[in-house]
Amino acid sequence: MEREYIRGGVIHNSGNSxxxxxxxxxxxxxxxxxxxxxxxxxxxxxxxxxxxxWEKDNVTVNYEYCKxxxxxxxxxxxxxxxxxxxxx
Amino acid sequence: MRMxxxxxxxxxxGVRLSRVEVVSAYPITPNSLVLEALANMVDKGELDADFVNxxxxxxxxxxxxxxxSAGVRxxxxxxxxxxxxxxxxxxxxxxxxxxxxxxxxxxxxGSPQTFSSDFSDTLSERDSSFLxxxxxxxxxxxxxxxxxxxxxxxxxxxxxxxxxIEGFRISHTYExxxxxxxxxxxxxxxxxxxxxxxxxxxxxxxxxxxxxSTSTFxxxxxxxxxxxxxxxxxxxxxxxxxxxxxxRDYHGLVEPYKIEDAEVVVVGMGSVVGIMRDIIDDYRExxxxxxxxxxxxxxxxxxxxxxxxxxxxxxxxxLDRCTxxxxxxxxxxxxxxxxxxxxxxxxNYIIGSQDILQRDIEAIFDTAMERDVEFVEWYNQKFQxxxxxFSGYDNYEKLMRSEDVDxxxxxxxxxxxxxxxxxxxxxxxxCAKLAFSVFDKNTFVTANCGCLGVIPAAFPQTCLKVPGxxxxxxxxxxxxxxxxxxLKRKKIDIDIFLLGGDGGILDIGLQTLSGALxxxxxxxxxxxxxxxxxxxxVQRSGSTPYLARTKTTPSGKxxxxxxxxxxxxxxxxxxxxxxxxxxxxDFLRKVKKARAHKGPSFIRIIAPCPTGWEYDxxxxxxxxxxxxxxxxxxxxxxxxxxxxVNRIPKKRKPIEEYLSKQRRFSHxxxxxxxxxxxxxxxxxxxxxxxxxxxxxxxxxxxTDV
Numbered sequence: 001m002e003r004e005y006i007r008g009g010v011i012h013n014s015g016n017s018x019x020x021x022x023x024x025x026x027x028x029x030x031x032x033x034x035x036x037x038x039x040x041x042x043x044x045x046x047x048x049x050x051x052x053x054w055e056k057d058n059v060t061v062n063y064e065y066c067k068x069x070x071x072x073x074x075x076x077x078x079x080x081x082x083x084x085x086x087x088x
Numbered sequence: 089m090r091m092x093x094x095x096x097x098x099x100x101x102g103v104r105l106s107r108v109e110v111v112s113a114y115p116i117t118p119n120s121l122v123l124e125a126l127a128n129m130v131d132k133g134e135l136d137a138d139f140v141n142x143x144x145x146x147x148x149x150x151x152x153x154x155x156x157s158a159g160v161r162x163x164x165x166x167x168x169x170x171x172x173x174x175x176x177x178x179x180x181x182x183x184x185x186x187x188x189x190x191x192x193x194x195x196x197x198g199s200p201q202t203f204s205s206d207f208s209d210t211l212s213e214r215d216s217s218f219l220x221x222x223x224x225x226x227x228x229x230x231x232x233x234x235x236x237x238x239x240x241x242x243x244x245x246x247x248x249x250x251x252x253i254e255g256f257r258i259s260h261t262y263e264x265x266x267x268x269x270x271x272x273x274x275x276x277x278x279x280x281x282x283x284x285x286x287x288x289x290x291x292x293x294x295x296x297x298x299x300x301s302t303s304t305f306x307x308x309x310x311x312x313x314x315x316x317x318x319x320x321x322x323x324x325x326x327x328x329x330x331x332x333x334x335x336r337d338y339h340g341l342v343e344p345y346k347i348e349d350a351e352v353v354v355v356g357m358g359s360v361v362g363i364m365r366d367i368i369d370d371y372r373e374x375x376x377x378x379x380x381x382x383x384x385x386x387x388x389x390x391x392x393x394x395x396x397x398x399x400x401x402x403x404x405x406x407l408d409r410c411t412x413x414x415x416x417x418x419x420x421x422x423x424x425x426x427x428x429x430x431x432x433x434x435x436n437y438i439i440g441s442q443d444i445l446q447r448d449i450e451a452i453f454d455t456a457m458e459r460d461v462e463f464v465e466w467y468n469q470k471f472q473x474x475x476x477x478f479s480g481y482d483n484y485e486k487l488m489r490s491e492d493v494d495x496x497x498x499x500x501x502x503x504x505x506x507x508x509x510x511x512x513x514x515x516x517x518x519c520a521k522l523a524f525s526v527f528d529k530n531t532f533v534t535a536n537c538g539c540l541g542v543i544p545a546a547f548p549q550t551c552l553k554v555p556g557x558x559x560x561x562x563x564x565x566x567x568x569x570x571x572x573x574x575l576k577r578k579k580i581d582i583d584i585f586l587l588g589g590d591g592g593i594l595d596i597g598l599q600t601l602s603g604a605l606x607x608x609x610x611x612x613x614x615x616x617x618x619x620x621x622x623x624x625x626v627q628r629s630g631s632t633p634y635l636a637r638t639k640t641t642p643s644g645k646x647x648x649x650x651x652x653x654x655x656x657x658x659x660x661x662x663x664x665x666x667x668x669x670x671x672x673x674d675f676l677r678k679v680k681k682a683r684a685h686k687g688p689s690f691i692r693i694i695a696p697c698p699t700g701w702e703y704d705x706x707x708x709x710x711x712x713x714x715x716x717x718x719x720x721x722x723x724x725x726x727x728x729x730x731x732x733v734n735r736i737p738k739k740r741k742p743i744e745e746y747l748s749k750q751r752r753f754s755h756x757x758x759x760x761x762x763x764x765x766x767x768x769x770x771x772x773x774x775x776x777x778x779x780x781x782x783x784x785x786x787x788x789x790x791t792d793v
Contacts, residue, residue, distance in 0.1 A: 013480025015505035015553040048517040069513035070706030
């Protein structure tokens with residue numbers, strides 16, 4: 001078969017947006033203080049980019065994709081997340 | 089006066105100087121700069137016109153047709169699918185002899201959609217009896233607009249025109265432009281005072297009636313045909329008069345450059361001719377007898393000028409940006425036909441929608457000079473292997489070899505992939521991701537133009553792991569209906585989830601939303617309401633709230649927001665609800681209910697937009713929460729004719745807390761804030777009064793999400 005784009009601009013590779021790592025957009029980095037976390041899971045719900053990883057009541061941030069919007073830090077009821085400026 | 093303007097702003101100055109009285113437009117990239125410039129001129133009082141924000145392109149064109157039928161000069165602008173969506177009205181306007189001017193920031197017609205220009209939008213309207221002017225730069229955009237009114241309104245012509253500037257290449261490029269004085273333009277272009285079509289009760293006339301006898305129809309169409317032929321002479325005369333008054337000579341329908349002694353002539357139109365002029369000078373210095381013919385007008389077609397200018401030329405190379413598929417390049421076809429009696433070798437080079445650099449032009453010139461036989465060639469059409477790989481060609485090959493390929497995701501796996509191109513802190517994206525968490529592997533997601541439209545696909549990328557489709561902006565509901573019917577026939581049990589913004593659902597998409605709801609297809613609609621056209625750069629929509637500032641309402645929107653929920657409720661058996669991303673439990677419960685509902689369901693969710701509402705990205709949820717706490721939106725569900733209000737605030741916060749967080753409301757006076765407060769109070773009490781059950785918010789201290 002001759003190699004050309006698939007007709008109609010159809011994408012046969014679902015979920016391939018995973019290669020777009022948007023962590024490089026970030027100006028401020030969310031830092032989680034586990035000792036302050038009360039496991040309310042709000043950051044997990046509110047993160048637009050699904051970059052809060054929630055495992056066994058433990059919160060980590062997927063910095064490969066986190067754009068640094070700061071919603072998690074702003075919404076955290078126990079102030080467990082701080083935004084720190086990324087080093088240049 | 090010399091000014092530094094983009095092509096779009098220059099075009100807008102042409103409209104201002106033509107003293108247009110009605111401007112109507114609908115946002116589309118890259119056209120938005122034109123309508124924003126005009127909205128600003130009207131707002132500042134520099135242009136005494138009514139600026140009508142249309143709900144679609146078919147609306148904006150009809151608004152202009154209506155205004156011009158009343159005897160008032162009007163202007164609209166659009167491009168690409170927008171012009172295609174106007175099509176019916178374009179033919180109507182020319183048939184009714186209404187000299188409207190359309191500014192087109194040319195962009196190719198999808199699918200696939202793209203932002204670059206290949207003139208396929210305007211050239212495919214070549215038979216609509218519009219006069220078509222193609223501009224080379226910002227200056228010509230201004231001048232051509234003024235001339236278009238003069239030519240189109242001439243009693244021998246009486247036709248609408250389209251002034252074309254290439255999207256981005258001209259529309260967004262800044263240049264020095266000589267902006268003439270109003271007095272001088274007034275001398276050139278008198279006021280519009282039509283005797284053939286106007287509305288005046290003292291002299292009743294009827295316009296636009298059908299001509300049901302075929303001979304009547306044909307003779308009216310023949311008149312229209314002749315008007316375009318006559319327009320040629322009038323365009324030539326008008327250009328002469330313009331040159332005498334303003335000192336810029338456009339020579340009529342074509343602009344020749346060094347063709348008198350040329351052996352090879354390249355024919356082109358649009359921005360590419362600017363660079364060609366310089367390169368021709370270089371080539372002539374090297375001793376090559378090469379020249380150029382710039383097509384200014386495509387309709388009427390400058391047949392006489394082409395025959396006269398090119399009959400003795402050895403070789404003619406026609407640059408085309410687009411083709412008539414199944415035939416050849418569109419301008420090539422006509423030039424070839426005009427030169428049928430000449431011995432010139434006429435070749436065709438198709439440059440598509442791409443930006444053309446100096447070295448490309450030189451290569452094209454060299455090819456034209458070298459070859460002695462007619463040829464058709466395409467510029468840079470080679471595909472990129474990495475794009476092909478990325479789009480999943482290997483999977484497709486397996487499928488074609490009839491291998492058994494199972495690419496379905498697992499039970500409980502998210503249907504959304506990581507990685508997306510949206511702004512940090514996007515409220516719409518929070519709504520979408522929460523909703524996606526309710527759906528499973530048996531889901532079809534569809535979206536249309538709008539920020540989140542590219543979740544399903546922006547070739548060669550998709551953010552989804554389930555089937556998805558991107559359909560027409562104006563008719564997402566209809567496309568989803570087709571999918572629903574077809575999948576039912578195929579006995580595929582699947583949820584159909586339609587994600588749309590306020591433009592695609594409650595303005596241009598309202599008709600097919602209503603159609604789909606009325607027919608009762610089992611589709612879950614999610615309206616992420618960011619209250620303006622954010623994807624095209626923040627223009628007001630039917631959902632923009634009262635007094636909010638957008639680029640097309642610079643001092644605040646003067647009318648109230650459309651209540652889409654009431655419209656949805658007017659359909660039978662629809663589950664509908666409002667939601668806010670600040671209350672995810674409430675929202676998720678509603679999405680689950682919507683998904684389970686047999687029949688159509690509709691959720692409108694407020695989607696704060698940091699870019700358009702102008703606030704810090706970290707405040708998205710706080711603003712979405714304040715919208716509920718102030719009563720700006722009320723969270724409720726409507727099913728079986730009953731309304732249940734969920735999470736009503738015990739004591740509403742003042743609306744000022746909500747407004748003051750967003751710079752789109754920063755211009756409000758104290759009185760205006762009070763006015764909005766009264767509005768909110770009124771709507772809140774009305775809604776509560778119409779409700780059958782009310783659930784209060786959780787007590788303070790308790791997490792209420």
